[in-house]
Amino acid sequence: MTHSEENYLKAIFHLGRQGTSAISTNAIAEQMDTKPSSVTDMVKKLSEKGLVHYKRYQGVSLTAAGRASALAIVRKHRLWEVFLVEKLNFSWDEVHEVAEQLEHIKSEKLIDQLDRLLEFPKYDPHGDPIPGKNGEFQERDKQLLSKLPLRAVGVCVGVKDSSADFLKFLDKNNIALGNEIEVLDREAFDNSLHIRVGDHQLRVSHQIASNLFVKPNEH
Amino acid sequence: MTHSEENYLKAIFHLGRQGTSAISTNAIAEQMDTKPSSVTDMVKKLSEKGLVHYKRYQGVSLTAAGRASALAIVRKHRLWEVFLVEKLNFSWDEVHEVAEQLEHIKSEKLIDQLDRLLEFPKYDPHGDPIPGKNGEFQERDKQLLSKLPLRAVGVCVGVKDSSADFLKFLDKNNIALGNEIEVLDREAFDNSLHIRVGDHQLRVSHQIASNLFVKPNEH
């Protein structure tokens, strides 16, 4: 499988996890920053290889084989991200670009041993779950901060947008995975929040709050 | 720079370290397991980019820029090989194939941090020197075992042929880097040697002996 084929499978997989319906050519093109006509070409090839279901004009979805391949790539991507943060002193906003390259390295032993070296991590630096060797993975019980009721308390466990810009914003404001977050107040006008993170307080826009995942505390 | 361009530069660099003359199209083709016509095409492109000196029918050599690029790739290749052996439990006959992939990953921080994680190794698992960040590297003082005089003692410091077959042969016969080797006898007929490796003895063919590097003991 080529790098390009792998990237398409991964894109289709990620789009499939958002909305559950069939995935459109345009959506894939946008995700991959390419043209719809290129997508059509590639989707045909993936279909020939039995990796996606495809009927023209009807969108695509992954076959079992395609899903397995996509999960393998996601597993590699996230393990490498952990490696970069834990062993090579990368910050969480720097890892994605390099992991995009490393995810294509082909060696089963490499990835199994990397998993061992990292002591079998369950989540990547952005809080996303790392699929196991056989593709199994459990999404964490989490909620967008913006959906939390007033006075609710939770632990920050992930980001929805993992762009460098957003991650650097979080760093600058001392918000990190594992922090306790409490919703102190919600501004009705723009849905911005007044929150407590650990022992400091700040105001965050709705856009910020709707890109932060928290695991609500049991009560 | 593409993977293919990088592979050509590396091949030219390695050929240049054997014989010092201009490197022939055919030699590159053989080294890269491709056709001479493909080499000509690529060499033209590398020449356009100022990475090799090239006049048709006269062979190629690296420019300063080309040499620097080649050294950067060799550095990455060998650091990754150390990583695979030291951190991921690979044996020295398994690392090359994976390093061929990893050497193309682009990230300066990645390779600097990898260097640090490995505690700035000077040599790779096959005894080959690892170029520094600025391309500087010192070839070790070493000699082929086959060239050693009778009764001479040395330390095994490298292999010339690092094919999996040869490396597995060495493993099987308990010959490893760092072992002390003494030449006990030389058979005039076929130049095979009777040697001592640490505390065991064995006979090795001339072909074996001429692919093992030793650092002769001062006397």
Added chain:
DNA sequence: ACAAATTTTTAGTTTTGTCTAAATATAATT
């Protein structure tokens, strides 16, 4: 239901890296 807008596909090009077959230059041999 029909026209307009949007989405998707097709057709034809481009770039990169490879190949085969043929032509040309260099090297070796008589």
Added chain:
DNA sequence: AATTATATTTAGACAAAACTAAAAATTTGT
């Protein structure tokens, strides 16, 4: 020096992955 052999380059083709522009199918709006 001429012939033969070898090495190298050119010419033309191909596959992969992208693109643009145009055609076709689908969806939307009235």
